[in-house]
Amino acid sequence: MICRLTLRLLHYCCYWTEINLIGYKIELLEKQKVExxxxxxSRIIYIANKICK
Known part of the structure; x- marks a missing residue:
């Protein structure tokens, strides 16, 4: 049985993975001179707010 702490850590890992992927996408777009x-x-801010709760 997975405890609540483990589930919470899994959620945080998913959030951080998504933030890293978004950050990588932003870097690629900036290199291509695309705005x-x-x-x-907004998505990064949303995820950060969920993590801070």
């Missing part, structure tokens, strides 16, 4: 969408930044 990235505000949605990417």
């Amino acid at each position: 990235y969408q505000k949605e990417l930044k």
Whole structure:
């Protein structure tokens, strides 16, 4: 049986993975001189707020 702490850690790992992927995508878009969408930044802020709760 998986305890609550383990489940919480799994959620945090998923959030950080998503943040890293978004950050990587932003870096690629900046290298291509493409202006990235505000949605990417909004998503990072949303995830950060969920982690801080």
